[in-house]
Amino acid sequence: MKFFKRWFGAATELEPDTEYGGYELLETFPASVSGQTVTPDNAMRLATVYSCIRVLAESIAALPLHLYKHKAGGGKELAKDHPLYSVLHDLPNRDVTSFDLRENLVGHLCLRGNAYCQIIRDGAGRVRELVQLPTDNTTVRRNEKTKKLVYATLLNGRDYELREDQVWRLNAMGSDGIIGSSPIALQRESLGLSAATQEHGAMLFGNGARPSGILTTDGRLNEEGRKALAESWKKAHGGKNANGVAVLEHNLKWQALTMTSEDSQFLETRKYQRNEICGIFRVPPHMIADLERATFSNIEHQDLAFVRHSLVPWLVKIEQSITRDLLLPSERKKYFVKFNIEGLLRGDTAARAAFYNRMFSIGVMSQNDIRALENMNPIEDGDRYFVPLNMTTVEELDKEQDNEKLVSDKSKS
Numbered sequence: 001m002k003f004f005k006r007w008f009g010a011a012t013e014l015e016p017d018t019e020y021g022g023y024e025l026l027e028t029f030p031a032s033v034s035g036q037t038v039t040p041d042n043a044m045r046l047a048t049v050y051s052c053i054r055v056l057a058e059s060i061a062a063l064p065l066h067l068y069k070h071k072a073g074g075g076k077e078l079a080k081d082h083p084l085y086s087v088l089h090d091l092p093n094r095d096v097t098s099f100d101l102r103e104n105l106v107g108h109l110c111l112r113g114n115a116y117c118q119i120i121r122d123g124a125g126r127v128r129e130l131v132q133l134p135t136d137n138t139t140v141r142r143n144e145k146t147k148k149l150v151y152a153t154l155l156n157g158r159d160y161e162l163r164e165d166q167v168w169r170l171n172a173m174g175s176d177g178i179i180g181s182s183p184i185a186l187q188r189e190s191l192g193l194s195a196a197t198q199e200h201g202a203m204l205f206g207n208g209a210r211p212s213g214i215l216t217t218d219g220r221l222n223e224e225g226r227k228a229l230a231e232s233w234k235k236a237h238g239g240k241n242a243n244g245v246a247v248l249e250h251n252l253k254w255q256a257l258t259m260t261s262e263d264s265q266f267l268e269t270r271k272y273q274r275n276e277i278c279g280i281f282r283v284p285p286h287m288i289a290d291l292e293r294a295t296f297s298n299i300e301h302q303d304l305a306f307v308r309h310s311l312v313p314w315l316v317k318i319e320q321s322i323t324r325d326l327l328l329p330s331e332r333k334k335y336f337v338k339f340n341i342e343g344l345l346r347g348d349t350a351a352r353a354a355f356y357n358r359m360f361s362i363g364v365m366s367q368n369d370i371r372a373l374e375n376m377n378p379i380e381d382g383d384r385y386f387v388p389l390n391m392t393t394v395e396e397l398d399k400e401q402d403n404e405k406l407v408s409d410k411s412k413s
């Protein structure tokens with residue numbers, strides 16, 4: 001029981017015969033029309049699915065995640081004195097890093113549509129540890145009396161029940177905003193077709209169903225002669241001797257086999273399925289090493305589009321779930337969490353230089369602000385803000401005009 005006390009704290013262990021009344025798996029994975037049964041586990045065997053999820057999970061896990069607090073005079077500052085800061089930024093628990101936890105959570109969201117962490121709090125109710133729960137063995141229902149969510153999880157053959165305030169819940173798009181739908185279950189037909197074409201190609205080339213060429217002769221060969229010819233040809237031109245010069249005797253002729261229209265269509269189907277899976281996860285093809293349509297002029301804009309349209313929705317979802325589940329109600333007006341994505345949006349060196357120059361010239365950034373974004377140490381007197389001398393505010397301009405009019409009127413009198 002020491003193990004469960006450490007990991008589950010005040011979680012309630014359920015009796016073996018407890019009626020769950022609503023604890024059931026949301027998604028099922030029947031066989032697709034192609035005959036392939038697609039589940040979150042075997043979907044990762046598809047190279048495109050694995051690559052897309054890896055891009056999303058690693059990109060989000062690598063972003064700095066900070067806890068901030070509002071300053072009294074405006075602005076914000078890092079809330080390093082709050083226990084949640086270290087939990088989110090460094091170590092959620094003694095076994096995993098922040099990168100590991102976020103990578104796994106995003107992976108579960110992309111595959112299963114849901115991800116859960118148990119919250120272990122200190123005496124003041126603030127988060128001290130986060131421990132990921134097994135998504136496949138964790139279910140949720142709403143208590144009919146209290147109207148609060150109740151979670152049940154299964155570990156080592158035992159069922160545990162956790163309250164709403166003991167679980168950090170992340171979910172993908174779903175019907176009620178509480179339980180997310182698995183993208184793998186929703187798109188099983190498309191993924192099943194991709195799995196079927198992958199299996200077909202593996203069987204085709206694995207069994208040697210299509211040779212690279214054939215040998216023909218005007219004479220007649222018996223079975224023993226055909227075997228001897230095949231063995232001698234393989235020995236002379238196979239393995240390390242491939243692509244060498246072939247010397248043919250006894251009117252033998254070599255005819256190379258070209259790709260048929262069926263083979264070409266098979267490759268086109270593979271390409272189409274790859275792009276379709278990229279669309280499911282909203283990952284640009286060039287990020288999974290498909291550079292067929294990428295150019296030097298557009299790849300940077302595709303990277304920016306990936307940040308804005310692929311990463312940002314996930315980041316906002318995670319940030320808001322942290323505010324809901326990990327911050328106390330009394331802390332939500334004072335503290336907030338934010339991913340730092342400015343580094344991904346700054347562009348190349350020339351674009352950054354132009355941006356910094358513009359922000360500095362209008363007094364939005366100081367030298368130290370710019371140096372911080374470039375991961376450089378601050379300098380003395382680098383926190384001052386400068387503006388051009390030939391610029392003023394509309395209010396000041398009106399005052400100057402009023403003063404000039406007043407002086408003119410006095411001179412006339």
